Amino acid sequence: MLKTIAAGLLGAALSAGAANAAVLWDFQETGGDVVGIFAGSLDLSGAGSAGAGGLPFDLFSASDAAAIQSDSTGSFDTYEFDAAPANFGTDGLTLATSGTGDAFAVLGANSGNEVGVPTGYASGQALAGTLTFANQTFAALGVTPGSYVFSLPNDTITVRFGPTAPVPLPATLPLLLAGFGGLALLRRRRAG
Structure with a gap:
């Protein structure tokens, strides 16, 4: 019985913080360079197709909210x-020194209002890659540090510039720990 209750509490706590698919593109100043690493997956259901496009190079434009990692x-x-x-x-516009990984692009409201994914991309497939701007800083790129969110009908892309904030504890974690403590105390009382 206790195992069933504990398993239920653990499952509820873990599912309460579950997030939908999304892509995070995290840019950091590191070793005299600006490096942007993206990873995640997207649910494109409900998003209007804007066709095909592309560029044969990697670039960034702070004034247009545009970042492109080509393949x-x-x-x-x-x-x-x-x-x-x-x-x-x-x-x-600033050309990247290098880029690796999947073709991926975000184009803000001033530059097309579109997301670019690899040709033939299916919702839920993993996306990952990097952009590197050697000998650059956020100031040189004209970046205002912070988080910028691009919204699709069923998903989001967050582009973040700057140090990452510590991840807060899920709201259910203290409650879960208190519940486990209470169960342990109850078990000790029954045994003793």
Whole structure:
């Protein structure tokens, strides 16, 4: 009985914090460079197709809220955002020193209001890659540090610039720990 209750409490606590699929593109100043690493997956159901597009190079534009990581083909399938930030700051176009991984692009409200994914991408597939800007800083790129959210009908993409904040405890964790403590105390009383 106690095992069943404990398993139920643990399952409830873990499922309470479950998140939907999403992509986080995290840019940090590191070792004199700016490096952006993205990972996640997207649910594109309900998103309007904007066709195909692409660029054969990697770039960034703070004034247009645009970041593009191309692959060897330079092509993307594009989908429309429900909402997108207008910019990440003030500066214009900067070519990346290098990029790796999947083709992926975010184009803000000033530059098309679209997300670019690898040609033939199916919802839920993993996306991952990097963009590196050697010998750059956020200031040189014209970036205003913070988090910027691009919204699709059933998902989000967050582009974050700057130090990451500590992750807060889920609200259910203290309650779960108190419940386990109470169960342990009850078990001790019954045994003794």
